[in-house]
Each structure stands twice: as structure tokens, then as C-alpha cells.
Amino acid sequence: MKxxxxxxxxxxxxxxxxxxxxxxxxxxxxxxxxxxxxxKYVVNLLxxxxxxxxxxxxxxxxxxxxxxxxxxxxxxNWKHLRNTKGFTRENEHQFKQMRFSRNRWxxxxxxxxxxxxxxxxxxNYVEADLANMKIxxx
Numbered sequence: 001m002k003x004x005x006x007x008x009x010x011x012x013x014x015x016x017x018x019x020x021x022x023x024x025x026x027x028x029x030x031x032x033x034x035x036x037x038x039x040k041y042v043v044n045l046l047x048x049x050x051x052x053x054x055x056x057x058x059x060x061x062x063x064x065x066x067x068x069x070x071x072x073x074x075x076x077n078w079k080h081l082r083n084t085k086g087f088t089r090e091n092e093h094q095f096k097q098m099r100f101s102r103n104r105w106x107x108x109x110x111x112x113x114x115x116x117x118x119x120x121x122x123x124n125y126v127e128a129d130l131a132n133m134k135i136x137x138x
Contacts, residue, residue, distance in 0.1 A: 050069050
């Protein structure tokens with residue numbers, strides 16, 4: 001598989017998982033229409049850069065958030081989700097692994113892109129990262 005095919009495949013899967021994650025959070029978290037709830041369960045859990053984006057673009061709904069933001073919301077609400085949905089440490093690890101996979105492919109250094117060749121990329125990483133992303137859509 002060529003580098004652009006791997007990245008493209010990952011991006012398509014990421015968007016599919018993003019939609020699933022949004023739908024799941026929408027039905028799992030408390031009503032986020034009230035500003036207090038929105039701040040508690042979303043804004044306060046984001047990175048400073050993500051908070052800046054939300055403020056600048058006047059985001060006020062889960063569907064406004066990108067994949068990285070949604071993962072921040074899940075991991076930031078982990079205690080609440082664990083208590084209400086019965087999640088385990090293994091589930092938490094899966095979400096952290098998903099964030100790691102997202103970061104690996106979304107922040108790929110230029111030197112790595114330049115060194116890609118059909119045989120130069122570790123297929124184990126590719127398959128593991130794609131498997132991590134598919135966890136949510138099962």
C-alpha cells in the first residue's frame with residue numbers, strides 16, 4: 001500500500017469513527033444545551049488550543065467538534081462514563097490508543113512522508129492503528 005493510500009484510508013475511517021463518536025456522546029452525556037453543562041462536560045475538558053477554536057468559531061454543539069476534540073471530551077468525562085456506562089480500564093486504554101493512532105497519522109512529520117515507500121512503512125503499525133480506530137464502529 002502506498003503512503004497516500006494509507007493516509008487516505010486512515011482519514012476516511014477517522015471520519016466514520018468521528019460520526020459514531022459524536023452520536024454516542026450526544027446520547028450519553030447530559031443535556032448540553034445549558035451553558036453550565038456545555039462548559040462542565042465539554043469546554044473545561046479541552047486543551048487551551050481547542051478552547052480557543054471553540055471561542056473563535058462560536059461552537060456550542062457537539063456536532064461542531066472535530067475528532068480530536070471529541071476524544072478529549074470522552075477521556076475528560078471518563079469517570080462519569082465509567083460510572084454511568086460501566087466502562088473498564090481496558091475501554092479507557094482503547095480510547096487512549098485511538099487518540100495515539102489519530103495523533104500518529106494526523107501529525108506525521110515531513111521526514112516520514114518523504115521516506116515512505118511501499119516497503120518502508122511498518123504494516124504492523126498501519127494494521128494496529130486501523131484496528132484501534134474500528135473499535136467504535138463495531
